Amino acid sequence: MQSTWRRARAVRWAVPVAAFVVVGAAVGAGPVIAAVQGDPALPDRTAAQLLAEVAKTAQHQQPPAMSGTVVETASLGLPSLPLPSGTSSSPLSLLSGSHTLKVWYGGDGRLRLALPGQMSETDVISDGKGSAWLWESATNTVTRFTLPEGVKGDKGKEAEAAHTALPTATTPQDLADRLLKAADESTAVTVENGQHIAGRAAYQLVLTPKDSTSLVDRVTLALDGETYIPLRVQIFAKGAAEPAFEVGFTQVSFSAPAPENFAFTPPAGAKVKEQKPEAAKPGEPWSKDGAAGHAAPGAEAARAGARTHGSGWGTVAEVPFSLADLSKQQNGPRGGGDPAQMIESVLKSAKQVSGTWGSGKVITTKLVSVLLTDDGRLFAGAVTPEALVQAAGRK
Amino acid sequence: MTTITGEGAHEAAPPRVTHTEASxxxxxxxxxxxxxxxxxxxxxxxxxxxxxxxxxxxxxxxxxxxxxxxxxxxxxxxxxxxxxxxxxxxxxxxxxxxxxxxxxxxxxxxxxxxxxxxxxxxxxxxxxxxxxxxxxxxxxxxxxxxxxxxxxxxxxxxxxxxxxxxxxxxxxxxxxxxxxxxxxxxxxxxxxxxxxxxxxxxxxxxxxxxxxxxxxxxxxxxxxxxxxxxxxxxxxxxxxxxxxxxxxxxGHEPRVRVETPHPAQAASVLNRLGLARVRTGEDDVEAELGGHAPEVVCAELVGDGVAVRGFTVVRPSLEELFVGLTGEGFDVDG
Amino acid sequence: MSTVETENSTSSAPTAADTPPEPGTGTATRGAAIGDASVAGGARSGAVARAAGAGHRDRSDASPGAARAVLRLVGSELGLTFRRPRNIAMLILLACVPVVIGVALKAFGSDEETPAIVTQVAGNGLMLTFLSLSMLVQLLLPLAVGVVAGDSIAGEANAGTLRYLLTAPAGRTRLLAVKAVNIGVFGLAACAVVAVSGLITGLVMFPVGPVTLLSGTTVPIMDGVLRVLIVTGYSAVGMAALGLVGLAVSTLTEVPIGAVAATVVTVVFSQVIGAIPQLGPVRPYLLTTWWSSFDGALRDPIATDVMGQGLLVFAAYALVFGAIAWGRFSGRDITS
CATH class of the missing domain: 3.40.50.300 (P-loop containing nucleotide triphosphate hydrolases)
Known part of the structure; x- marks a missing residue:
């Protein structure tokens, strides 16, 4: 009887333990199962072969219609940003934490991006007929962009871009060779096979900087094995196992999304703004560059004084900059918090440095270092603080 | 479980402190x-x-x-x-x-x-x-x-x-x-x-x-x-x-107590009647009553010429029994 | 019970019990009393046979009967929950919140600073429901559910009613399941009260028309009402998941206020964790993170992936904490 009770007790506690294991296994095994269910292994490709395939596809085919969920995760090592509440769908919030972006692409320039927030949503909708809307539910505003004729379709745009960049490249193979050759000086390029992203088999290009001052350990770019659509970008900082920045699909489908996604009628009661074609930069709100996001107001004011030092991964940008200017710029372009306040909180963690050039403050994150000199210059780059100090001394 | 009828079947039984095993x-x-x-x-x-x-x-x-x-x-x-x-x-x-x-x-x-x-x-x-x-x-x-x-x-x-x-x-x-x-x-x-x-x-x-x-x-x-x-x-x-x-x-049978100037004579009468555990004192005799009727015992004593000064039946209460068993008194004022 | 035997026993009782034992008669009387008992024992089988017919179901209809018995206990449990003055007060309080919000909006209007969702209420009464739920789902609704859930077992244990339920016998697993259902229904009721109160207040105080979703799409009013239902249902499932956490806590203690406090503290604690950016990776595993994901129903298309994930998280919590509650309760010594 005694043993029966004991056994009964063991069985009873086995049930919650089993429940916990089942849940844990479901959480842990989900990606594994997805990977196992993914497409069979892809044929091996060298970097050159892969790039040639990508170029060929880009030249001859329109990107396929697709929809999916993109998750962006930034752990740049920034001090926590004092984001005002209610701006969780603001682009600035992308600088820290994890964010989800929904993408619908219907071909022919029809695109919708949605950045969901807490009881809010920011949408960019391009209907493929020359109009694009930016809808921000938090402020109940619609911005309407009229796109210039030339950039109606993505296909034309991309092809055009490729030709502008490398006007002499004639075949995809040629293009790939040239790209690799250009990269070779600063970067080691390898290809990994067997990646599974959002249930798709993918190739992964790994770019490893050769410059020792770079904070970047490697950058990976995963391409869908079938369509060569980029599925994921990861940036690894030196000495970190987890990517400092990652943006990639967690779910992707290559079937045509419903056409309603690309239609937009400003809702009744919303404020509607019109934007001139030249100002139409639909990609801007999703700018992923942390440093640019910070310095934007100041940098715009003094773009003339900007210059760069070094090249490749070790490039250091220099711009005139002063905190006083920034404080005057009260509200950010999207009303997403006070930049001066943000900078101030960031500066709290700054380290004082000095050299022959004077003194200043260095802010180091996992990927980017920023040096603010007391004489009003700002140096920034994906390099070690020492490299910035050197650049400042170079005058 | 045994049912006790009280007809002297268990007259010498000790207090039941056993575990009664019934089917x-x-x-x-x-x-x-x-x-x-x-x-x-x-x-x-x-x-x-x-x-x-x-x-x-x-x-x-x-x-x-x-x-x-x-x-x-x-x-x-x-x-x-x-x-x-x-x-x-x-x-x-x-x-x-x-x-x-x-x-x-x-x-x-x-x-x-x-x-x-x-x-x-x-x-x-x-x-x-x-x-x-x-x-x-x-x-x-x-x-x-x-x-x-x-x-x-x-x-x-x-x-x-x-x-x-x-x-x-x-x-x-x-x-x-x-x-x-x-x-x-x-x-x-x-x-x-x-x-x-x-x-x-x-x-x-x-x-x-x-x-x-x-x-x-x-x-x-x-x-x-x-x-x-x-x-x-x-x-x-x-x-x-x-x-x-x-x-x-x-185990706590009622006992008779006979007060008499002739305890030996009284004891022999009780023994003859079959009462158990007869104890003779200086001017009294005690015995377990068992199944016997007290009035019969008394009549026999008198019939045999024993001078009976007093005749009492002593019945121990359950309470005494329980105090003995539990080693402490019960709250009996309920 | 047989009246003849009652007669019999009342007549013999005083003899056995109330007469002081006298020399010479006691043994005989006791013998008679025991005799009575054994005579009565002889009639026992008859009494038991009658018993089976009168109050207890036959065993043959066990399975439908068992289902009906569970329903009866659920009914009794719900009756208890919704008759309890404290719970009624909480529901009334919840119902008041949308009214207060509506009155405040009507009276003070809104300026440029107020979020769009608030100004939208002024334009469409239906939005009041969503606004109310989004405000209540983080604290007041979990509080109400936490009170009922934390109290569920600990309260019965504290009052001592648990021992009588279990000797009835309610059955431990059965009682726990009924309690879980009760908590779920209360969670749904609480969400529904907010939704209905929000709808009525919105209808009465504000114009009602096609609804503008978060995605900027405008849908017809019936579609909006459908989305109210989805939002209410989703929130109720989230509350039920919390309810099972509370139920598990409730099986650990005999102090109901402790169980309620522990449940509410769990909610607050996980909200604090969710608000710390450095702990971002933990957020998807927190219950509180997913409660507000009901706003997925206000997008176009409905964010089924996010809400589905939320429901999975709720289910995982319910499974784990339900199992803990069972593991604890099925073997616990009831000493209260």
């Missing part, structure tokens, strides 16, 4: 080696062997803290024994809980009800918890149970407004919701006035006369003695005596 079929409750050791090492019940015959009114006696309630909780499946086994209505616990308990009515450690519900609603609530109870007859059964404990008039009153005695009655009514084969009543007269105590006693007898086994725990000897056919005595977690009241009395 489980004859017993409503059987416990074998039941032990409960609480976390912290305190042994509340220690190797308890218990048999409650079917149809008996079993008094479960013991001072407060002797393990009575813990035993009852184990019998009802509320707590699990550290070791040992028990059967209720022939079904092993805790496996047979679901089939046995619908036939068991219980009052455990005083009444407990929802204060914001009426007495009737409270009983309906407990009735709903019994999967074997028929909802169609629920109201009727609840009404009958309330009437039986004299709460018919207070059925619609909120439990909050009940007096202590009414609460105790409601608890007993809760034990009578269905037809029961076994009633387990833990201190059923707690909080009742003498009138209420009498009513509960006669209610228990009435229920017992229907053939229902009643298992009553109490720390009050008087209560148990007046209504029980069988008794078990607990002392610090152990069962120190168990048997019918007659069995327990058996």
């Amino acid at each position: 489980p079929g004859d017993c409503s409750i059987v416990a074998r080696g039941l032990t409960k050791r609480f976390r912290g090492g305190q042994v509340a019940v220690d190797d308890l062997h218990l048999s409650v015959p079917r149809g008996s009114v079993f008094g479960f006696l013991g001072p407060n803290g002797s393990g009575k309630t813990t035993t009852i909780r184990m019998l009802l499946g509320l707590i699990s024994p550290t070791s040992g086994a028990c059967e209720v209505l022939g079904r092993p616990m805790p496996g047979g809980l679901a089939s046995a308990l619908p036939k068991v009515g219980a009052v455990v450690e005083g009444p407990a009800f929802y204060p914001y519900l009426s007495g009737q609603a409270n009983l309906l609530r407990y009735d709903a918890a019994d999967p074997k109870a028929d909802p169609r007859t629920a109201r009727q059964r609840v009404g009958a149970a309330l009437d039986r404990v004299g709460l018919g008039a207070a059925a619609g009153k909120r439990y909050r407004a009940y007096s202590l005695g009414m609460r105790q009655r409601l608890a007993i009514a809760g034990a009578l919701l269905g037809p029961r084969e076994l009633l387990v009543l833990d201190e059923p007269t707690n909080g009742l006035d003498p009138q209420g105590t009498r009513e509960v006693r006669s209610l228990i007898k009435e229920i017992a006369s229907d053939g229902t086994t009643v298992f009553v725990s109490s720390h009050l000897l008087a209560e148990v003695e007046q209504m029980c056919t069988d008794i078990g005595v607990m002392r610090t977690g152990r069962l120190v005596a168990q048997g019918t009241i007659a069995e327990l009395r058996a």
Whole structure:
């Protein structure tokens, strides 16, 4: 009887333990199962072969219609940003934490991006007929962009871009060779096979900087094995196992999304703004560059004084900059918090440095270092603080 | 279980401190080696062997803290024994809980009800918890149970407004919701006035006369003695005596005491009559009365010419017996 | 019970019990009393046979009968929950919140600073429901559910009613399941009260028309009402998941206020964790993170992936904490 009770007790506690294991296994095994269910292994490709395939596809085919969920995760090592509440769908919030972006692409320039927030949503909708809307539910505003004729379709745009960049490249193979050759000086390029992203088999290009001052350990770019659509970008900082920045699909489908996604009628009661074609930069709100996001107001004011030092991964940008200017710029372009306040909180963690050039403050994150000199210059780059100090001394 | 008829069959039997082993079929409750050791090492019940015959009114006696309630909780499946086994209505616990308990009515450690519900609603609530109870007859059964404990008039009153005695009655009514084969009543007269105590006693007898086994725990000897056919005595977690009241009395037979100037002559008369354990004193003689009628003994003495100055029958009370068994006095002022 | 036997016992009782034992008669009387008992014992089988017919179901109809018995206990449990003054007060309080919000909006209007969702209420009464739920789902609704859930077992244990339910016998697993259902229904009721109160207040105080979703799409009013239903249902499932956490806590203690406090503290604690950016990776595993994901129903198309994930998280919590509650409760010593 005694043993029966004991056994009964063991069985009873086995049930919650089993429940916990089942849940844990479901959480842990989900990606594994997805990977196992993914497409069979892809044929091996060298970097050159892969790039040639990508170029060929880009030249001859329109990107396929697709929809999916993109998750962006930034752990740049920034001090926590004092984001005002209610701006969780603001682009600035992308600088820290994890964010989800929904993408619908219907071909022919029809695109919708949605950045969901807490009881809010920011949408960019391009209907493929020359109009694009930016809808921000938090402020109940619609911005309407009229796109210039030339950039109606993505296909034309991309092809055009490729030709502008490398006007002499004639075949995809040629293009790939040239790209690799250009990269070779600063970067080691390898290809990994067997990646599974959002249930798709993918190739992964790994770019490893050769410059020792770079904070970047490697950058990976995963391409869908079938369509060569980029599925994921990861940036690894030196000495970190987890990517400092990652943006990639967690779910992707290559079937045509419903056409309603690309239609937009400003809702009744919303404020509607019109934007001139030249100002139409639909990609801007999703700018992923942390440093640019910070310095934007100041940098715009003094773009003339900007210059760069070094090249490749070790490039250091220099711009005139002063905190006083920034404080005057009260509200950010999207009303997403006070930049001066943000900078101030960031500066709290700054380290004082000095050299022959004077003194200043260095802010180091996992990927980017920023040096603010007391004489009003700002140096920034994906390099070690020492490299910035050197650049400042170079005058 | 042996039934003592009192005709001298067990005249020399010692007090029954044995574990009466009856076949489980004859017993409503059987416990074998039941032990409960609480976390912290305190042994509340220690190797308890218990048999409650079917149809008996079993008094479960013991001072407060002797393990009575813990035993009852184990019998009802509320707590699990550290070791040992028990059967209720022939079904092993805790496996047979679901089939046995619908036939068991219980009052455990005083009444407990929802204060914001009426007495009737409270009983309906407990009735709903019994999967074997028929909802169609629920109201009727609840009404009958309330009437039986004299709460018919207070059925619609909120439990909050009940007096202590009414609460105790409601608890007993809760034990009578269905037809029961076994009633387990833990201190059923707690909080009742003498009138209420009498009513509960006669209610228990009435229920017992229907053939229902009643298992009553109490720390009050008087209560148990007046209504029980069988008794078990607990002392610090152990069962120190168990048997019918007659069995327990058996070792404490009534004795005759004859005051006489001729003790030797009187002793020979008593011996001739067959009285046991004749003890001769200076001017008195004592012997166990056994099955003999005192008046016959007295007549024989006088007939034989013994000068009888006084003739008394000494009957030891159960209380003395229990004090001997438990090593401490009971609260007997109930 | 037989009246004949009652008669019999009352007549013999005083003889056995109330007469003081006298020399020479005591033994005989006791013998008679025991004789009575054994005579009564002979009639026992008859009494039991009658018993089976009168109050207890036959065993043959066990399975439909068992289902009906469970329904009866659920009914009793719900009756208890919704008759309890404390719970009624909480529901009334919840119902008041949308009214207060509506009145405040009507009275004070809104300026440029107020979020669009608030200004939208002024334009469309239907939005009041969503606004109210989004405000209540983080604290007041979990509080109400936490009170009922934390109290569920601990309250019965504290009052001592648990021992009577279990000797009825309610059955431990059965009682726990009924309690879980009860908590779920209360969670749904609480969410529904907010939704209905929000709808009525919105209808009465503000114009009602096609609804503008978060995605900027405008849908017809019936579609909006459908989305109210989805939002209410989703929130109720989230509350039920919390309810099972509360139920598990409730099986650990006999102090209901402790269980309620522990449940509410769990909610607050996980909200604090969710608000710390450095702990971002933990957020998807927190219950509180997913409660507000009901706003997925206000997107176009409905964010089924996010809400589906939320429901999975709720289910995982319910499973784990339900199992803990069962593991604890099925073997616990009931000493209260």
